[in-house]
Amino acid sequence: MKKKRARRIQLVTLGTVILGACSNADVPKDRYAYKSRPECVQDWGETHCENPPPGRTGSAAAAYFLGPRFNSIVETPSGKHIWSGSAEIPAINPDTGQSMRGAVNIARGGFGNSANAYHSSGS
Amino acid sequence: MQRLPCTPRPDWREKFEALGFSFHSDDGGYWDESACYQFGAAQIDEIEAAAEELHRLALAAVQHVIVERRGAELGVTPPQMALIETSWRMNAPSLYGRFDLAYDGHQPPKLLEYNADTPTSLLEAAVAQWHWLEESGRADQFNSLHERLIVRWESLFKTLPPGTPVHFSCVKDNEEDRVTLEYLRDTATQAGVATRFVYIEDIGWNGKALVDLDGAAISAWFKLYPWEWLMRDAFGTHLAATSIHIIEPAWKALLSNKGMLAILWELFPHHPNLLPAYFTPDYLGASFVIKPFFSREGANISIVDRAQPLATPGPYGNEPKVYQARATIPVFDGRYPVIGAWIVGDDAAGMGIREDVTPVTTNSSRFIPHFFA
Numbered sequence: 001m002k003k004k005r006a007r008r009i010q011l012v013t014l015g016t017v018i019l020g021a022c023s024n025a026d027v028p029k030d031r032y033a034y035k036s037r038p039e040c041v042q043d044w045g046e047t048h049c050e051n052p053p054p055g056r057t058g059s060a061a062a063a064y065f066l067g068p069r070f071n072s073i074v075e076t077p078s079g080k081h082i083w084s085g086s087a088e089i090p091a092i093n094p095d096t097g098q099s100m101r102g103a104v105n106i107a108r109g110g111f112g113n114s115a116n117a118y119h120s121s122g123s
Numbered sequence: 124m125q126r127l128p129c130t131p132r133p134d135w136r137e138k139f140e141a142l143g144f145s146f147h148s149d150d151g152g153y154w155d156e157s158a159c160y161q162f163g164a165a166q167i168d169e170i171e172a173a174a175e176e177l178h179r180l181a182l183a184a185v186q187h188v189i190v191e192r193r194g195a196e197l198g199v200t201p202p203q204m205a206l207i208e209t210s211w212r213m214n215a216p217s218l219y220g221r222f223d224l225a226y227d228g229h230q231p232p233k234l235l236e237y238n239a240d241t242p243t244s245l246l247e248a249a250v251a252q253w254h255w256l257e258e259s260g261r262a263d264q265f266n267s268l269h270e271r272l273i274v275r276w277e278s279l280f281k282t283l284p285p286g287t288p289v290h291f292s293c294v295k296d297n298e299e300d301r302v303t304l305e306y307l308r309d310t311a312t313q314a315g316v317a318t319r320f321v322y323i324e325d326i327g328w329n330g331k332a333l334v335d336l337d338g339a340a341i342s343a344w345f346k347l348y349p350w351e352w353l354m355r356d357a358f359g360t361h362l363a364a365t366s367i368h369i370i371e372p373a374w375k376a377l378l379s380n381k382g383m384l385a386i387l388w389e390l391f392p393h394h395p396n397l398l399p400a401y402f403t404p405d406y407l408g409a410s411f412v413i414k415p416f417f418s419r420e421g422a423n424i425s426i427v428d429r430a431q432p433l434a435t436p437g438p439y440g441n442e443p444k445v446y447q448a449r450a451t452i453p454v455f456d457g458r459y460p461v462i463g464a465w466i467v468g469d470d471a472a473g474m475g476i477r478e479d480v481t482p483v484t485t486n487s488s489r490f491i492p493h494f495f496a
Contacts, residue, residue, distance in 0.1 A: 009250050009269050014143035014302070014309045035337055106327035106334055110358030111348070115294045115323075117438050121348045122243030122300055123379065123419045 032067030032084075032100060040065045043093065043100045045077035067100070124228030125161045126455035126491075132156065132258060143306070144251050146299045150487035154247065156255055160460065160476050162495040166228055167265045173232040173396045174464035174471040177222050180394070181237060184386050185211060185377050196402065197382040198416055198443050203354045206363055206373045215372035216279055217468070218307075218345070219245075219272070223484065224396075224462040225450035231395040233450045234387070235461065236414070239378035240371050241349050243299060244463060244490060246306040248475030252492035261494035266473035268465055269310065275468045276314035279370065283343060288317040289370075290335060293347040295322050304347045311345075323348050328361055343368040350376035351417050381414045381445045399448040412447045415439040421485035435483050452482050459484075460491065 034040040040049035050066040068074045068084045075081050078095050085091035090099045115121055132138070135156060139147045147154040162170075188194060189211055194204035221242035224232040249268035256264045280289060291308045293300040308318050321335040323346065332340035344367055346353065353359055354376070362369075377383060384400035391397060404411055404427070413425040422437025428449065452459045458478040465472045479488040 009253055010313070011142060011250070011306075011309050012312055014246075014305050106329045106338060108327040109324060110328055110361075111292075111326050111353065111356045112294055112322075112324035113357065114352030114355050115348070121294055121297070121352070121419075122241050122303065123238040123349075 028064065028066060031069040032090075033064040034067060035064070037065045040067050041077075044068055044074065048074060124163075124166055124226070124453070126458070126460070127159055127161055129156055129159045129259070132255075135255070138254065139251055142250060142254070143302060144246055145302055147251070149299070153487070153490060154251065155489040155491055158456070158491055159255075159259075159261075160455075160491060160493040162228070162265075162493060164495055166226075167495045170224065170226060170232055170462060170464055170474060171265065171471040173224065174222055174466055174474075175469075177234055177237070177396055177464075178220070178466050178469060178471075180387055180391055180397075181220075181239070181378050181383075184383055184390055185374050187390060188377055188383075188386060189374075193386070194377075197377065197380045197386075199376070199380070202360075202363070203376070206354065207376055208374075209363075210369075210373035215368070215374065216370075217372060217375060218275055218279065218370050219468075219472075220371075220375070220378070220466045221245075222464045222466070224464055225398075225452045226462050227451060227453035230451065232462065232464070233398050234384070234396055235398070235447075235450060236381055236384065237378050238463075240375045241347050241379070242463075242465075243303045243347075244475055244477065245303050245465075247490045248463065248465065248473060250306070251490075252475065255492045256494055259492075259494075262496040264473075264492075264494050268467065268473040271467040271470065271472040272307070272310040273314045276311045276316050278468070280314075280316050280343060280368075283368070286317055287342055288319045288339075289343040289345055290319050290321055290341045291345045291347075292321055292323040292326065295324055300347050304345075307345065307347075326358070328358055332365060333358070333361065333367060341367060343370075345370045349379065349417070349419075351380075380416050381418065382416045382443065384414075384447055385445050398450055401446050404446040407446055407448055410449050412449055413444050414447060415442040415444050417442055421483045421488070424483045426482065431482075433481060433483060435485060461488075 037049060044067050048068045052064055070084055070086045072084045073081055074084045076094060080094045082091055082094055093100060136147060189208050220237060220239040222237050223235045225235055226232040253264060253266055289311060291304050293304040311318050319335060325336050327334045334340055350373055385402050388397055388400045410428040415423050418424060418439045421435055423439040424435045426433040457480060459482045460476050460478040461484045463475045463477060465474060476491045476493050477484045477488040478491055
């Protein structure tokens with residue numbers, strides 16, 4: 001019969017999924033967060049960049065390097081003191097005129113609200 | 124078509140959990156292998172042919188709604204219709220869909236509804252019941268879902284630049300959706316597609332593109348999230364401004380709309396695989412079914428019938444509705460089975476059976492494996 005398979009089903013990733021991982025719930029909400037230390041250092045200099053917190057290896061948060069907290073005064077690598085901005089209004093680099101990048105100058109949460117009133121997205 | 128008693132495997136839970144099928148016992152027992160359905164080969168051929176025929180009718184109905192500008196009758200706004208029309212004219216490809224059919228083994232299968240946009244119960248149909256078949260020693264099963272999904276992924280993204288990742292998204296806090304999504308992601312991976320995951324709520328907008336948590340632009344996107352919700356959400360207005368490849372494509376929003384059941388009957392009256400359906404109950408006599416356009420998982424379905432009235436709860440009560448003639452759903456041991464006939468690409472690819480103690484299949488209806496001989 002043509003419907004029957006000639007081989008076994010192989011799954012390569014499904015059984016290894018850890019449900020609940022990869023959420024931005026782990027991204028700090030009160031400070032800049034970067035995927036690499038060089039990106040952070042470029043914006044803020046070595047003294048204002050922290051490595052990921054210890055003891056959380058394997059979690060999404062472990063991937064983030066931490067820049068300054070929002071709403072504080074920070075000295076930039078060129079020696080200028082600036083307001084560090086907020087999640088909604090990131091600071092401007094006084095030397096380049098560009099926004100400090102981090103992960104914060106991106107609007108999020110614009111999808112998903114319709115799901116709140118219903119049980120499932122599936123059908 | 125028969126419902127047979129079966130002896131459950133003593134270790135089926137552990138085996139399914141090893142596969143990643145973690146929600147097997149939700150709602151008091153979702154997977155049920157204490158019974159199974161047996162079909163004859165000719166019956167399977169009939170279901171397969173019906174699925175491919177309904178797929179053909181569905182595509183013709185989309186073309187009709189677009190050309191005749193009938194979106195308003197389906198509650199679709201002009202901006203939404205523009206997205207739908209663009210995707211249709213670009214031949215944006217589809218991955219899959221599931222027709223829910225009433226079938227008793229004697230009369231032609233009848234379309235109850237088409238889950239064209241975000242069909243689930245996929246891992247159960249593609250993988251779980253296949254493992255059951257192999258261990259049960261039964262003859263055969265209508266099921267080529269897994270390999271057809273892999274082949275379809277290969278063809279869907281061969282036109283993209285090499286290495287372009289496909290982002291996969293679903294809502295948070297829904298295990299069934301997440302597992303279904305990860306299964307689809309697994310089949311894409313086996314097709315050689317690079318994949319990434321981002322929850323739908325975590326997607327960002329950087330002023331030019333939708334981005335993931337790393338800030339990487341999403342250029343190809345599989346979303347297990349209905350188009351009607353996507354278009355209503357705050358970021359929905361950005362969709363027209365991007366060139367993102369979205370699976371399922373926007374034109375599937377028409378086919379997942381139950382108002383299309385009335386359009387289908389209008390275009391193909393008395394087709395053997397369709398039930399009479401209208402935007403008004405006036406032509407259906409004293410017994411019919413009322414379905415909100417965007418109802419999901421059997422919510423807010425009403426059966427108008429003196430002998431057997433039924434109304435399911437749900438949040439869709441205020442939506443426009445379609446009125447459909449009642450189908451003859453057989454009853455086996457007090458259970459009503461509904462056939463979920465899968466389409467992958469343009470081909471019938473298998474089926475799964477959900478059964479319930481009422482004629483309405485809901486999110487808690489059980490999945491029963493099948494075989495044919």
